[in-house]
Amino acid sequence: MTVRDLFPFFAANPDLAYLDSAATSQKLGSVIEKERIFSSSFNAPIHRSTYSLAFEATEEFENVRGKVAGFLGARAEEIAFSSSATGAFNLLANSLGYVEDPKSPLFIGEGDEILLSRSEHNSVLLPFQELSRRRGAKIRFLPMTEEGEVCGWKEAIGEKTKVVAVSRLSNVTGAFAPVREIAQEAHRAGAIVVSDLCQAVAHERTDVKALDIDFAAFSAHKVFGPTGLGFLYGRKPLLDLLPASFFGGSMVESAWEDKRAVYKKAPWKFEAGTQPVSQAIAMGPALDFLESRSLDESDLTRRLLEAASIRGVKILGPASEDNRAPILSFALEGVHPHDVSQFMDAHGVAVRSGHQCAQILHRSFGFPSSTRASLCAYSEPWEVERFLDLLSAVRPYFLKGR
């Protein structure tokens, strides 16, 4: 039994080289099965009714919160459920916009600065850009090296800096960022540290305490789980201080006609309305898998990086395999990324093409878009071999006679 056998998708598509796991991973059979069983036999509302099925559903749901916390090295009360990582970052940025007390460590006001790395995904960039617009704050970007690695944070972080957002692993460059070092500098300046963990958790054991992160998020569908589900991590004292910004059932203790409602404690105050319950419960087996999988992907990364020696290939990211995950974005001289991916598709290889929700990073590299091959725990060497063979054939196909 190989890791691949745990994923029904590959039995249905045995001949496809699926190299787009950074966009969405395939789902574990155990995840699909768990959701099916819950929905068909145990479905009940959580956090309200008192009959035994409802109690069991609530318990399973809360167990997953605990598992997510364990996976990140956090406590259960530090994890809020959300619809996606995008949902979690919107929740965070919107809630920061609700902070009224100028003395709060979470207050962002006129002239304050929000510092982002250039490789932030649009799901981090845009919520914070909107927050800065509403609050009269300024968005600034950290410099990057030619290989797209974040640098210069010591000089960039200052007393105006209120938020520093650096994703742990870029979905474009495949490089891990030194979040711990950046966080130490940010904390010295009194700023909070936000880190997008969507890609990182697929490739490493990410510990939010070791990295010294204040807020983070990841989505379930990129780590073998269901879509429609994401998680927000917030360091306990800060999560307590963060106001709710999405209101409704389940998040409230008591509501009156003539005074402001009293909301539940964190993290439940962030979970208005019925949560994606069956998806959350189905995430349990994915977390078990994440705890048990092998994390050694260096062989796949090394093979993938052989693309650099193919004529016309320019890698958007570090060329060395150190401190890197098997995510490779590249430009191919004379051939547009759409044509590269179309050519690969016709030969049984699924790769991403476009700006990958990271337009700022692409502009910094001087390319409007790129092609990306991304691997993860179930990827196999033959997929990389086929990708490399095809990559050598792309320019001759499109540029013949030139």
Place this chain on the structure above:
Amino acid sequence: MEDLSNLYQEVILEAAKEAHGRKEDLEGGKAASSSHCAYASGFNPSCGDEVEMKVETEGESIRKIAWKGEGCAICTASLSIMTDLMQGKSRKEALSLYKDFLKLMDSRGEGEAPESLKDASAFIGVARFPMRIKCALLGWTTLKEALEGEGK
């Protein structure tokens, strides 16, 4: 790989290389004193490709189309073939060709392309790939915008 050669027909691959009408600088070259220039730009948000276009008209007819931009093979070939096809056409004929091309893109690759489209009928294969229709249409919608912006 029948699908691939259906999409990238020889005439398309050739046109992508030749890129008729592509200019480094849209203001290079002299326009005839009796002609009028209209400009428009187009953008494909899925890949970030941009095209800037200058349409030179004399009376009711299109004298010359020049464009600037980098795109995929489909986008570039479509611009090139459209540039050739529109040469000397009246505004009305151009808009009617635009409609024919739009219909071709909506055809899901079924049926036959109208004869009026000439080489542009090679894009019938693109209609089977919904993700690529925007690539083929970029130049055409930009031209339409330039022509209609004119009338306003």
